[in-house]
Amino acid sequence: MKWIIGAFAHETNTFSTVPTDLESFRAQTYLQGEEVAEVQRGTETVVGGFLDVLEQRGDEVVYTVSSHATPSGLVTREAFDTIGGQIVEGIAANRDADGILLALHGAMVVEGIDDGEGHLLGLIREVIGDEMPLVVVLDLHSHITEELVDRASMLIGYQKYPHTDMGERGREAAQMIVRIAKGEVTPVVSLNKPPMIPVCGTCHTEGGLYKEMWEVALRSDRPEGILSTSLFAGFSYADIPPMGHAIVVYADGDMDVAKTEADQMAQMAWDRRAEFLYTPTSVPDAIRQALAVEGQPVVIADIADNPGGGGSNDGVEILRELITQGVTRAALATIYDPKVVEEAIEVGVGNMLTTSLGAKTDDFHGQAMDVTGCVRSIWDGHFTYKGPMSRGASASLGTCAVLDIGGILVIVSSKRIQSRDPEMFRAAGVDPMDQKILVVKSAVHFRAGFNPIAADIIIADAPGLTALNLSQFDFKRIQRPLYPIDL
Ligand SMILES: [Zn+2]
Structure with a gap:
């Protein structure tokens, strides 16, 4: 046939x-x-x-x-x-x-x-x-x-x-x-x-x-x-x-x-x-709860900035709070910011970079933040999914820079992709098991790959275009009433 x-x-x-x-x-x-x-x-x-x-x-x-x-x-x-x-x-x-x-x-x-x-x-x-x-x-x-x-x-x-x-x-x-x-x-x-x-x-x-x-x-x-x-x-x-x-x-x-x-x-x-219905945890509480968990890594999902649902992938509100709370063993995949990747390449591996990171796409994902970090590595961004979802398929984050900001390893990417496989950390040279906290930009898909390694999972309520609270979106054309937008 x-x-x-x-x-x-x-x-x-x-x-x-x-x-x-x-x-x-x-x-x-x-x-x-x-x-x-x-x-x-x-x-x-x-x-x-x-x-x-x-x-x-x-x-x-x-x-x-x-x-x-x-x-x-x-x-x-x-x-x-x-x-x-x-x-x-x-x-x-x-x-x-x-x-x-x-x-x-x-x-x-x-x-x-x-x-x-x-x-x-x-x-x-x-x-x-x-x-x-x-x-x-x-x-x-x-x-x-x-x-x-x-x-x-x-x-x-x-x-x-x-x-x-x-x-x-x-x-x-x-x-x-x-x-x-x-x-x-x-x-x-x-x-x-x-x-x-x-x-x-x-x-x-x-x-x-x-x-x-x-x-x-x-x-x-x-x-x-x-x-x-x-x-x-x-x-x-x-x-x-x-x-x-x-x-x-x-x-x-x-x-x-x-x-x-x-x-x-x-x-x-x-x-x-x-x-x-579901109420996510505030960002400060999510980090406090993560630090109180015995064992590691604790996965914090930045559910509202999920590029897998249209998030800009460049919100830095969880990173800001990690720094505020003095966290020194964490990794974050990823912040989409091609400009910062270019700057990192320019200053070179092993050197310090001071720049404005994130929140460059729109006004929905919080504010940019001034950071100073060491350029730990530059990576071509290619990896192959090894978890249960899309196993064997290859993907690319575009050229990436891994910044070490006071012990917080931030993978800065040139493409937007949902972080749904621990392989994204490993391929960037970051051992996910070595971190107290892993921050991922994903709503649910991360569970397939991260459940087997996570000491705990916390859903954090940062701002973004994939936020759980639908009442904050200005719907004009959907059929009404629609639960839970119209309770
Ligand atoms: Zn889907």
């Missing part, structure tokens, strides 16, 4: 003032044609999962493009038209294919287009019509629209947050599209959107309500006709009408089964919605 695959992902924080242009995708991942397989084969990514199954079957695979950019502001029309256009062209040139597998995000907002993924699937359906199977894997932080559901044969969302199941969902999608193409199953779908948005930091799957919901959704005695259930958490930092929680259930030909299940899961989320 013959399949077309493509990947195009962006999680758009519409409050961010940083536009996401073609260069943003090029700077992150932008693979074309055969490169897609060469780079992603064997990795625990969605495309890696597609390839595991399709190559095992000995099928023919056509690669279009695989591209994603770090979460930030609106995707430009040029970027969308260029990358989305390459996927559509690849499909148009291979209409004899048996089906299309896409790895998208589900929270891409383009200039003038709220539903980037739904729009892309519309362009694809214009080319192939309604018949060709089209199975899409989405991040669980997705905005699900009727259009998106209508245009896909099946949407499959990640089940794990941290997203440790990307490869697994890719394999599931590839197996499913084969069954659909052979006519073995006929998916029918039910979408239910309770008027709520689970707050990002609380809907992880290591404990709590979201984990319980998944256990119910995947129970061993669920009705046999169910082909797939996705519990899309939604992505809170997008001021667009479809923002919110979404349950999507596919059953084999039986609409009643799909609808009963979707309604039941939505009711469970709604009835217990208060369990998604």
